[in-house]
Amino acid sequence: MILELTALELSEKIRRGEIGVCEALEAVFRRIDEREDALHCYITLNRQQALWEAREVQKKVSSGKLTGPLAGVPIAVKDNLCTKGLRTTCGSRMLESFVPPYDATAVARLREAGAILIGKTNMDEFAMGNATESSAFGCTKNPWDEARSAGGSSGGSAAAVAARECFAALGTDTGGSVRQPASHCGVVGLKPTYGTVSRHGLIAYCSSMDQVGPVTKDVRDCAALLTCIAGLDERDATSVRREGVDYLAALSKGGEAALGLRIGIPREYFDEGADLEVLEAVRKAARRLKELGAVTEEFSLGLTEYVVPTYYTIACGEASSNLERYDGMKYGLRVQGEGLNDTYLRTRTQGFGEEVKRRLLLGAFVLSEGFYDAYYLKALKVRRKIRETLTEAFRSYDLILGPVAPTAAPLLGEAGKDPLKAWLADVYTVSANLTGMPAMSLPFGRTAKGLPVGVQLTAAPFQEERLLQAGLALSQE
Ligand code: GLN
Numbered sequence: 001m002i003l004e005l006t007a008l009e010l011s012e013k014i015r016r017g018e019i020g021v022c023e024a025l026e027a028v029f030r031r032i033d034e035r036e037d038a039l040h041c042y043i044t045l046n047r048q049q050a051l052w053e054a055r056e057v058q059k060k061v062s063s064g065k066l067t068g069p070l071a072g073v074p075i076a077v078k079d080n081l082c083t084k085g086l087r088t089t090c091g092s093r094m095l096e097s098f099v100p101p102y103d104a105t106a107v108a109r110l111r112e113a114g115a116i117l118i119g120k121t122n123m124d125e126f127a128m129g130n131a132t133e134s135s136a137f138g139c140t141k142n143p144w145d146e147a148r149s150a151g152g153s154s155g156g157s158a159a160a161v162a163a164r165e166c167f168a169a170l171g172t173d174t175g176g177s178v179r180q181p182a183s184h185c186g187v188v189g190l191k192p193t194y195g196t197v198s199r200h201g202l203i204a205y206c207s208s209m210d211q212v213g214p215v216t217k218d219v220r221d222c223a224a225l226l227t228c229i230a231g232l233d234e235r236d237a238t239s240v241r242r243e244g245v246d247y248l249a250a251l252s253k254g255g256e257a258a259l260g261l262r263i264g265i266p267r268e269y270f271d272e273g274a275d276l277e278v279l280e281a282v283r284k285a286a287r288r289l290k291e292l293g294a295v296t297e298e299f300s301l302g303l304t305e306y307v308v309p310t311y312y313t314i315a316c317g318e319a320s321s322n323l324e325r326y327d328g329m330k331y332g333l334r335v336q337g338e339g340l341n342d343t344y345l346r347t348r349t350q351g352f353g354e355e356v357k358r359r360l361l362l363g364a365f366v367l368s369e370g371f372y373d374a375y376y377l378k379a380l381k382v383r384r385k386i387r388e389t390l391t392e393a394f395r396s397y398d399l400i401l402g403p404v405a406p407t408a409a410p411l412l413g414e415a416g417k418d419p420l421k422a423w424l425a426d427v428y429t430v431s432a433n434l435t436g437m438p439a440m441s442l443p444f445g446r447t448a449k450g451l452p453v454g455v456q457l458t459a460a461p462f463q464e465e466r467l468l469q470a471g472l473a474l475s476q477e
Pocket of ligand 1 (some may be wrong): 127129130152153172173174175176177178182315340426
């Protein structure tokens, strides 16, 4: 069955001529036709163009011009990454009819590698949320239980990979949006070190934390995607040059990579009110790593109670500044009012949903004169402390192990009931964004109800290879 292959297995069969690029693409679209009405992973599909691209890529593969590990692989992209000529909504009415004139760098690199862009996945509006329920285009359902959320904000990407509606996907992660939906949908998700993947063409939410990351069926696919999208880009001043990194090659060691690794498990993670089944998955992963030759140890990390307030103060502040550009003049929606100010007011009132407005108000408040020092500046100082704390921990440990989210996928509607509770559920993921460190979510078992549970590994900056190696070892369970 084509759809059960990983991206790497598929591309190998394509190179050998055992499967055609169009054949793989058609299998995906057939799957989409069967499942999309129920799941709603996509906002926009790229059917016509994808078929045309598939034919072109097939020619290049057949003639030996394209030999890379993603050639011919149908891939989905979160709808906050600009795609030339293909509508990019960011899950918002504000950008409902926005068609970008260029590709985001990550998307361009995938295309150059011969991946076929099949569509744009559903997401929380402007990536603000963790349930894909704040999308202006309706929620995405969890493929394992349609009464439940796929997680978010890259819920469409994670659900599409899990439901075999694509072979791999790109998501973005500002505070956990790649890792948390990956955990809820039972797939692999990685947030790279800040600066690893260019943010050019990624519609900004919180620029100091946004990163593009792979959502895949397994760890090898994750490494292949990351190798393709990572690298210096002169159009993003925060992107970093790293010579000759091949994440896939780093995986050749296999299971032995865990040998001798020092793994720390923050004691505080057991006191944050997570479900017992989630904590059990973490303990089980620790036992497994130990069997593989790692040294595991609980330790006190500290400051964990501050990560969520610090994150939301900074994220909302940056968002309120980044989203100023949606004023009805330059992009997307314009609701004509009486004069300029009234047009701004009507456009933003109708263009943004409730969660986005909540954050813009909070963000404008923390940046306002008189409150800036008390909130925003304070948050920046705490952010530095959090970075110091984690840096200190990485002097003793190679990796930190913990949960991804406090629960498995919640029922649909939960996130909207109590916004504050939803924010608090980000406690395990936001530290990696506040500190720029890489972190990966790995499926590790199921709850009694059959829902996937993930565990999270975090590493020091630019230690993605180590993260992937340990992830591979763990996933061979
Ligand atoms: N849940 C977090 C938020 O709403 C993270 C979102 C993200 O990573 N894009 O801000």
